[in-house]
Amino acid sequence: MALNPDFFEPVIDVTVPASEFISDSPLETGDYFWRTCWQDVNGKWSVWGPVSSFMVQHGWDTIPLPFTPEAGAAMCYAEKDIDSINQVVVPGLYILVGGNNTGFYRYRPDLPANQALEMLRPTPMSQRPGSSITSHDWSSLGLQRIYAIFGGTPGDTLYLYRYLTKYNRWEVEDHRPLPRACGYGSCIAKDDRHIFLTLVIAGEYETTNFYENPNVFDPESENNEGGMATTDEEMLTPAVKLTSRGALISYFIDKPGYVNAAVFDAIGRKVINLAAEYQSGGGHTLEWHLTDSYGRKVGAGIFFVHLDIDGKRYVLKTTVW
Numbered sequence: 001m002a003l004n005p006d007f008f009e010p011v012i013d014v015t016v017p018a019s020e021f022i023s024d025s026p027l028e029t030g031d032y033f034w035r036t037c038w039q040d041v042n043g044k045w046s047v048w049g050p051v052s053s054f055m056v057q058h059g060w061d062t063i064p065l066p067f068t069p070e071a072g073a074a075m076c077y078a079e080k081d082i083d084s085i086n087q088v089v090v091p092g093l094y095i096l097v098g099g100n101n102t103g104f105y106r107y108r109p110d111l112p113a114n115q116a117l118e119m120l121r122p123t124p125m126s127q128r129p130g131s132s133i134t135s136h137d138w139s140s141l142g143l144q145r146i147y148a149i150f151g152g153t154p155g156d157t158l159y160l161y162r163y164l165t166k167y168n169r170w171e172v173e174d175h176r177p178l179p180r181a182c183g184y185g186s187c188i189a190k191d192d193r194h195i196f197l198t199l200v201i202a203g204e205y206e207t208t209n210f211y212e213n214p215n216v217f218d219p220e221s222e223n224n225e226g227g228m229a230t231t232d233e234e235m236l237t238p239a240v241k242l243t244s245r246g247a248l249i250s251y252f253i254d255k256p257g258y259v260n261a262a263v264f265d266a267i268g269r270k271v272i273n274l275a276a277e278y279q280s281g282g283g284h285t286l287e288w289h290l291t292d293s294y295g296r297k298v299g300a301g302i303f304f305v306h307l308d309i310d311g312k313r314y315v316l317k318t319t320v321w
Contacts, residue, residue: 001034005051027056063107065117070099071184072127072151078135081106081165092165094146096133100126104163124161124170125150130182130203134189147173149188152181154204160188175282240305240316246289247318249274249305255281257310263288266302274305290320 001012011032012025033053037046074096081092090110097103102122109116130151146163158181162173183203190198238251249261261274272293274286288305290298298320305316 001032003030003032005033005053007033007035029056029058031055063113063117065095065105067097067101067103068099069095069097070101071129072096072100072131073098074127074132076133076135076146078146078165081108094120094133094135094163096123096127096131096148098127098129098131100128102126120163121168121170123148123150125158128152129184130186132182132186132188147188147190149178149182149186149199151183151186151203153183154181156181158182160199238307238309238314238316240318242318242320246287247305247320249286249288249307249316250283251285251307251309251314252283253279253281253309255310257281258308259284259310260306260308261286262306264304264306265298266304271298271303 002008002010011027012034031053032055033051035048035051037048039045076094078092078094081090090108093107093109095105095107097105102125104120104123106118106120107116108118128151131149133146133148135146146165148161148163150158150161152158158178159175160173160178161170163170178199178201180201181203182201185200185202187200187202188198238249240247240249242248253259256279258277259279260276263271263274265271270293272288272291274288292298300321302317302319305318307314307316
């Protein structure tokens with residue numbers, strides 16, 4: 001193997017087994033050319049085979065943009081994006097342009113450079129300093145949502161927004177406002193340990209606050225129309241997930257109603273009550289600290305969360321190790 005097709009001063013020149021050869025030698029940036037020949041049982045070498053090539057590139061790629069990113073610009077990487085035309089899972093890089101603009105773009109590294117940058121639906125608010133976006137993979141199907149906050153100044157009323165990549169649409173994630181306006185240095189990110197987002201609100205405040213938003217959770221599927229859940233068919237499926245602190249039960253109520261939740265063991269004995277109350281519509285979570293009603297830690301085994309939402313029961317299974 002060499003950096004030129006005439007193989008002058010080869011980089012690698014070795015005799016290797018017939019199965020495979022793995023080299024841990026670092027390669028510099030450049031175009032590499034390689035060829036092989038083989039030796040028969042009588043020790044006779046063949047002529048050289050055809051020449052193949054590959055490229056090694058270190059450092060940063062330069063992507064020309066049709067805009068100049070300004071204060072409030074942000075970007076995030078989506079590993080499981082959706083190609084709406086071919087319906088395949090592809091990577092994508094989502095970009096806010098900042099500068100009090102509403103421009104929103106997606107960069108597709110799998111496409112040729114002249115096709116890689118796509119203008120998407122503008123953001124619902126101007127991208128002021130403190131704007132931030134993060135990707136959130138839902139399932140193996142590649143359903144992808146982008147969550148965003150848009151900057152502001154103290155006294156502004158702001159909300160968490162989500163962008164549905166499959167439908168090229170923005171909507172409010174939670175109609176309750178954020179605790180404070182997001183100024184310079186604010187950031188939102190997906191917490192891989194749990195099923196919700198983390199939010200740092202900074203700016204013109206004496207302190208910088210850290211928040212966890214339990215109203216963002218992972219349904220395995222979504223109605224073909226997308227959007228906010230407003231009917232039984234569109235309701236996001238309740239889910240239970242073990243975390244470092246216990247078990248987190250997440251669910252969505254399309255309208256205010258009575259909620260009852262309790263944990264039972266594998267033979268049907270009630271372990272603990274988690275909720276018995278009237279709740280408002282929207283996303284909710286309950287946390288079970290893996291204890292019984294007396295505060296004692298439960299042993300390993302299978303447990304079932306009985307979740308009654310306005311008369312409809314869901315049974316969620318979880319395993320404690």
